[in-house]
Amino acid sequence: MTSVLRFHFGYDYNFPGEYMSLLDKCASFTRHAELKNLGLYAYYTAFEAHGGPTVQLDGAEYLMCGSNSYLGLSVDPRVRLAARTAIDDYGTSFTGSRLLNGSSKLIEELESELADFFGKPAALVVGTGYQTNLAAVGTLLQRGVGDPKRIALVDQQAHASLIDGIRLSRSADAALRWFRHNDAEDLDRKLASCPADSETLVIVDGVYSMEGDICVLPDIVEVCKRYDTTLLVDDSHGAAVLADGRGTPAHFGLTDDVDLMTISFGKGIGSSGGVILGSDSLIQYLRHHARGVIFSSGLGPADAAAALEIVRIMREETWRPKRVLETADGIRRALSAIGYDTGVSSSPIVPVMMPGDAEVFTTWRRLMDLGVYTNAVISPAASPRLRTSWMATHEDEHVARAVAAFEAVRPCR
CATH class of the missing domain: 3.90.1150.10 (Aspartate Aminotransferase, domain 1)
Structure with a gap:
């Protein structure tokens, strides 16, 4: 039995010289x-x-014993009522990209509430949590004519969506460099080796989804300040849990030292969608350049209303x-x-x-x-x-x- 079970559900690689058509590859998957x-x-x-x-x-x-609904609010009667009311008011979808016709007062109210709760100047709500990281990372690392080389330094246990965001940047010069998990000294060495004329983005999780450990954020922030680099914290598993729900940066008193946060609503916030939090200028740039925002439908009314109600409950409970x-x-x-x-x-x-x-x-x-x-x-x-x-x-x-x-x-x- 052990030999049968030694496999993973991930990318399959053929042996050198072995050819499989697109559909043959699918048919061969029997695990x-x-x-x-x-x-x-x-x-x-x-x-x-x-x-x-x-x-x-x-x-x-x-x-x-496997749900990420850490606060248990996804089935709360108040949240259910808010979602049903939103469907009555708006229907089941906003049926368009937010850039054109898919935005609403409901989503703007949610963005305002999230920015205030998590202590950042502005927020951009995105259709899914995975898409949130694609939009944030992929857009920031895009390199225009005359821009310096851009390098992403990523914790080895960061979420897959952050890595895919780097790939989405479509820039051959957006290099990916790993640093050892929760190791600020290794990050220091990696930043020191980056070219002086490069721009760097450090990417960490607030709480890591498989180990359940908390980022050593004070040490990471100290290193980032030393090299004047941009810091992104994906706090999908820290938001709603640490610091009375305000997340990992607030847990350490470092909210103002984190340049941008991303959060998936599909965890403690108990809905669907996600949000990018940062400065006004950062959020406005992403609103008009992030492909995952301008070429995708906005968050649905029921999901937006559920997330809004949950944030309001979090303030009190x-x-x-x-x-x-x-x-x-x-x-x-x-x-x-x-x-x-x-x-x-x-x-x-x-x-x-x-x-x-x-x-x-x-x-x-x-x-x-x-x-x-x-x-x-x-x-x-x-x-x-x-x-x-x-x-x-x-x-x-x-x-x-x-x-x-x-x-x-x-x-x-």
């Missing part, structure tokens, strides 16, 4: 079928009810981020006590490390048999693990149930 035949396929699970600490699947209830962090702390302690390795997590994301791919899928299956859903992660996303993530709406009984299940399957770790 998902292999796992399904073994009863171990852990992806594209079609839930019947979703959004809370428990979910429905094939008529049975499962404990959801500061117990939610406190609760989810306390829950995750308890999970880490409990899992460590029964022999699991949870890495360096200090956020609602708690990885449970596994020796290999086979153990990931077999342990995932055994947990499912006990009514507990987790996320099965293998290369290239990260080293083998079950990625768990926790919500403010998980009760103590949910936590106890999850820990008991992990203890029951412990020989498979």
Whole structure:
């Protein structure tokens, strides 16, 4: 079984000299079928009810230990009402790019609220979280005639959308240089080696989506200031969680030292879409140059209204981020006590490390048999693990149930 499971869901590379047509390449992909035949396929699970600490699947209830809805607000009655009202007022879509006919007072109100809440001068709402990073990074790194060479220095564990944003810049001179994860000294060395006439952009996550650790932002900011470089923080997993929801820069008191933030609404904010936050001049430039904005439909009314209502709730219900962090702390302690390795997590994301791919899928299956859903992660996303993530709406009984299940399957770790 182990040999069957040693693969990843990612890019496939042929052996030298091997040719496959476009459609033959697709037909040759059978790895998902292999796992399904073994009863171990852990992806594209079609839930019947979703959004809370428990979910429905094939008529049975499962404990959801893999949602990124950290505050548990995606199913809140106030949020549902706001989304329904927006559909009544606007319909299901704005049916056009924001540049032309797809903008609205609702989206402008959301941008104003987000900028104020996260402490930045201006905001630009984008249709999806992935698209948000493409728009921000791809546009900033584009090089015009006479512009200096542009170099992106990226943490090795930064999100894939940030890397794709660099590729989207379409500039052969927009070089990508990695620095070691959360290592400000390595960033310092890499910046020191950049040509003196180049422009540099440092890219980090606020909270890393697979390890669950927090960026060493004070050290990163210090290095960036030394080299007068631009700093982008993707705070999709820190926003709504740290600093009463205001995110990683606020957690360290460094909001003014971060040039731009990007946030996906599909995590703690509990909606869909994303936002870029920065100076007025930066946001105006992106409004008129970012391909992902000017050539794409605007965020839908229901999603915009849901995000707006959630931000307003976040202002008042500061117990939610406190609760989810306390829950995750308890999970880490409990899992460590029964022999699991949870890495360096200090956020609602708690990885449970596994020796290999086979153990990931077999342990995932055994947990499912006990009514507990987790996320099965293998290369290239990260080293083998079950990625768990926790919500403010998980009760103590949910936590106890999850820990008991992990203890029951412990020989498979």
